[in-house]
Amino acid sequence: MSDISVIGAGAFGTALASQLAGEDGPTVTLWTRDPEQAAAIGTARENARHLPGVSLPRALSVEHGNAAFAAPILIMATPMQTLAGLLEEHREHIGEACVVAACKGVDLERGKGPTGIIESAAKKAIPAILTGPSFAVDIAQGLPTALTLACADKRTGEMLQSALSTTTLRLYLSTDPIGAELGGALKNVIAIACGACIGAGFGESARAALMTRGYAEMARLAAALGGKRETLAGLSGFGDLALTCTSDKSRNFRHGLALGRGEQPPEGVTTEGIATAGATLRLAQRYKLEMPITEVVAALTSGTLSAAEAMAVLLARPLKKE
Numbered sequence: 624m625s626d627i628s629v630i631g632a633g634a635f636g637t638a639l640a641s642q643l644a645g646e647d648g649p650t651v652t653l654w655t656r657d658p659e660q661a662a663a664i665g666t667a668r669e670n671a672r673h674l675p676g677v678s679l680p681r682a683l684s685v686e687h688g689n690a691a692f693a694a695p696i697l698i699m700a701t702p703m704q705t706l707a708g709l710l711e712e713h714r715e716h717i718g719e720a721c722v723v724a725a726c727k728g729v730d731l732e733r734g735k736g737p738t739g740i741i742e743s744a745a746k747k748a749i750p751a752i753l754t755g756p757s758f759a760v761d762i763a764q765g766l767p768t769a770l771t772l773a774c775a776d777k778r779t780g781e782m783l784q785s786a787l788s789t790t791t792l793r794l795y796l797s798t799d800p801i802g803a804e805l806g807g808a809l810k811n812v813i814a815i816a817c818g819a820c821i822g823a824g825f826g827e828s829a830r831a832a833l834m835t836r837g838y839a840e841m842a843r844l845a846a847a848l849g850g851k852r853e854t855l856a857g858l859s860g861f862g863d864l865a866l867t868c869t870s871d872k873s874r875n876f877r878h879g880l881a882l883g884r885g886e887q888p889p890e891g892v893t894t895e896g897i898a899t900a901g902a903t904l905r906l907a908q909r910y911k912l913e914m915p916i917t918e919v920v921a922a923l924t925s926g927t928l929s930a931a932e933a934m935a936v937l938l939a940r941p942l943k944k945e
């Protein structure tokens with residue numbers, strides 16, 4: 624059994640696994656649900672579909688069997704809406720493990736973030752979240768990156784911080800998983816709004832306003848759910864918002880960009896902000912919170928508003944105190 628299993632051989636899982644599996648580091652397994660993909664990646668030492676051009680270290684083992692779920696540290700790197708089903712399917716193989724979510728979002732059906740999903744699905748596990756500003760391709764190339772590792776249990780968090788940091792991947796510790804996971808989830812919704820703003824030609828000043836007022840929405844919901852404002856101000860909130868709202872390497876930003884230009888975004892791209900906008904809107908209604916940007920993003924992504932109509936809705940709101 625490996626020290627660490629990374630579950631999900633998409634871009635992010637492959638990037639994390641490749642960095643963690645150094646010759647002198649922990650033993651690492653990259654798990655994929657598709658046996659053919661496991662064999663192809665294992666033989667080519669490259670994930671040609673999700674992370675082309677990055678050669679994977681010899682020390683990394685690529686598997687598709689259930690045994691990978693028995694590792695003491697599991698990093699869950701599949702899209703958010705698949706997390707609950709995947710954990711339930713493999714529940715019997717997961718022991719008293721540290722289950723670290725690397726996905727970003729809110730589960731549409733259950734209205735929970737990744738650590739809440741882990742808590743319900745894997746009762747013996749200790750949930751944690753790894754999140755913050757990082758493109759998979761940057762991590763895979765060994766570029767300097769800083770992320771938040773949040774775990775409610777401080778000692779487990781310290782162990783994970785040390786086990787998952789590398790010479791180029793620097794983890795900052797937090798005991799506020801709710802704040803950390805909401806930062807990572809909600810910034811994707813705001814990134815869609817910012818992409819649409821740029822795509823529709825509303826300009827960079829308007830984008831800065833969306834980022835700032837979007838951040839206010841993120842902080843409002845996080846506070847209502849028990850997250851700390853200072854967590855939102857850190858890497859997992861402000862840091863990831865800054866990255867994702869300003870880079871066309873972001874799939875969420877590009878999704879918005881296409882909608883803003885009146886184009887059809889490509890299908891089959893992991894764009895977490897779409898489902899998360901809907902899930903967040905339900906939470907906002909439940910907690911009686913105003914989240915107008917999230918509201919227009921939900922309408923924009925479901926095709927009921929255009930970018931121009933969305934901006935008109937925001938501009939027509941009553942004047943407010945900051």
Ligand SMILES: NC(=O)C1=CN([C@@H]2O[C@H](COP(=O)(O)OP(=O)(O)OC[C@H]3O[C@@H](n4cnc5c(N)ncnc54)[C@H](O)[C@@H]3O)[C@@H](O)[C@H]2O)C=CC1
Binds near residue numbers: 702705727757
């Ligand atoms: N790509 C990036 O730069 C970053 C991604 N993330 C997060 O990581 C998560 C995964 O994203 P990516 O790796 O980029 O996605 P991706 O689109 O590159 O890959 C998704 C992977 O999940 C697998 N998958 C899909 N449904 C599954 C299921 N039901 N059971 C098992 N495996 C399944 C797919 O086969 C694929 O290998 C997302 O929540 C994303 O927000 C976080 C930080 C950076």
Ligand SMILES: O=C(CO)COP(=O)(O)O
Binds near residue numbers: 727
């Ligand atoms: O989360 C990310 C950067 O921190 C990746 O963003 P996208 O999912 O929008 O590509």
